[in-house]
Amino acid sequence: MTLFGRRVTLDWWSVILATALAVAVVAGVVDKVPF
Amino acid sequence: MKKGLSYLPGIALLLAVGYAGKLVTPYIPHTEYVIWAIVIGMLIRNLLPLPKVFLPGINTYELWLKTGIVLMGARFALKSVAALGGVGLALVVVEIVCALLVAAWLARRFGLSEKLGTLIGVGNGICGVSAIIGATGAIEAKREEASYAIAVVLLFGAAMIFVYPLVGHWLGLTETQFGFWAGLAVDNTAECVATGFAYSDAAGKVATLVKLCRNALMGLVILALAVMYARRGMASEVRDKARFLWDRFPKFVLGFLAFSAVVSLGLLTKDQVAAIGNLSKWMFLLTFAGVGLTTEVAHLKAGIVPFVIGLVSEVVISLVSLGMIVAFIA
Numbered sequence: 434m435t436l437f438g439r440r441v442t443l444d445w446w447s448v449i450l451a452t453a454l455a456v457a458v459v460a461g462v463v464d465k466v467p468f
Numbered sequence: 469m470k471k472g473l474s475y476l477p478g479i480a481l482l483l484a485v486g487y488a489g490k491l492v493t494p495y496i497p498h499t500e501y502v503i504w505a506i507v508i509g510m511l512i513r514n515l516l517p518l519p520k521v522f523l524p525g526i527n528t529y530e531l532w533l534k535t536g537i538v539l540m541g542a543r544f545a546l547k548s549v550a551a552l553g554g555v556g557l558a559l560v561v562v563e564i565v566c567a568l569l570v571a572a573w574l575a576r577r578f579g580l581s582e583k584l585g586t587l588i589g590v591g592n593g594i595c596g597v598s599a600i601i602g603a604t605g606a607i608e609a610k611r612e613e614a615s616y617a618i619a620v621v622l623l624f625g626a627a628m629i630f631v632y633p634l635v636g637h638w639l640g641l642t643e644t645q646f647g648f649w650a651g652l653a654v655d656n657t658a659e660c661v662a663t664g665f666a667y668s669d670a671a672g673k674v675a676t677l678v679k680l681c682r683n684a685l686m687g688l689v690i691l692a693l694a695v696m697y698a699r700r701g702m703a704s705e706v707r708d709k710a711r712f713l714w715d716r717f718p719k720f721v722l723g724f725l726a727f728s729a730v731v732s733l734g735l736l737t738k739d740q741v742a743a744i745g746n747l748s749k750w751m752f753l754l755t756f757a758g759v760g761l762t763t764e765v766a767h768l769k770a771g772i773v774p775f776v777i778g779l780v781s782e783v784v785i786s787l788v789s790l791g792m793i794v795a796f797i798a
């Protein structure tokens with residue numbers, strides 16, 4: 434899949450997604466996550 | 469946008485199956501939800517006609533696996549990564565050499581092509597399917613040889629999720645010992661992580677870290693094999709070796725290390741680390757459901773000789789790994 438016109442591999446997508454989730458936690462968008 | 473929406477039904481199914489596994493677990497003592505997520509997934513895939521609309525989303529499970537691993541970095545201090553990873557790397561080197569030698573010897577003995585033996589050895593020793601695909605191109609093996617090797621790895625990977633925890637409990641292995649064992653001996657990353665977590669959370673963490681050591685060495689081993697086959701005139705020469713290594717380095721390992729570094733620097737609060745750790749577990753829940761939903765028993769046909777070689781090779785690797793772990797890990 435591409436991001437801003439550049440092809441991004443699955444490995445980098447996983448890093449991007451994980452970072453976005455962590456930022457959401459730090460920003461308080463996601464507060465407590467039970468499991 | 470339309471393409472993005474096509475993933476939703478399958479992802480919803482992953483969540484439903486994984487969550488069903490979690491709901492069932494309290495009613496079946498001494499089991500982890502991992503096993504039930506995989507079993508329910510396998511039952512659905514193999515007993516019901518699964519509508520095609522679910523397939524794109526189901527096949528995203530590798531993304532959730534890798535995202536879960538990156539997030540899991542937050543559950544490790546860099547110190548533990550260095551300590552466990554250092555020991556892990558040393559054991560991994562022995563395990564990879566053992567896997568390659570055993571598979572090569574067995575292939576010669578059973579009259580299989582040398583390249584198929586190498587592919588089975590790479591699949592058993594390093595990183596399952598992705599290592600086989602990487603090595604197939606590098607040593608110019610046939611597509612059919614790759615298919616056999618992949619079938620062997622998937623077949624035994626699926627079996628190990630169920631067999632290893634039973635054997636581990638029977639042998640009374642500690643969580644760390646079992647984590648090392650699963651990390652060293654189970655082939656595919658998803659199955660390896662699943663096997664570790666099927667034993668316990670702590671074992672799953674160790675198994676994942678040890679498996680990352682194997683994944684990180686994938687480029688080096690494939691490069692060594694490519695150079696060896698090129699020298700014997702059986703494959704083309706690798707021109708840009710640095711590029712070759714970078715292309716084959718699993719980048720999510722860098723993400724894992726970055727998350728571990730951020731936590732080790734004390735940049736996150738305890739609650740934030742706990743939340744990120746639990747997000748990692750949700751990603752794995754989707755992954756384990758995906759492992760079950762993509763395991764088609766009818767497709768796990770490896771051919772009798774590759775099957776025997778795979779079996780003997782897996783047993784030898786399991787025993788060698790177990791011996792090293794009992795000797796060196798508490």
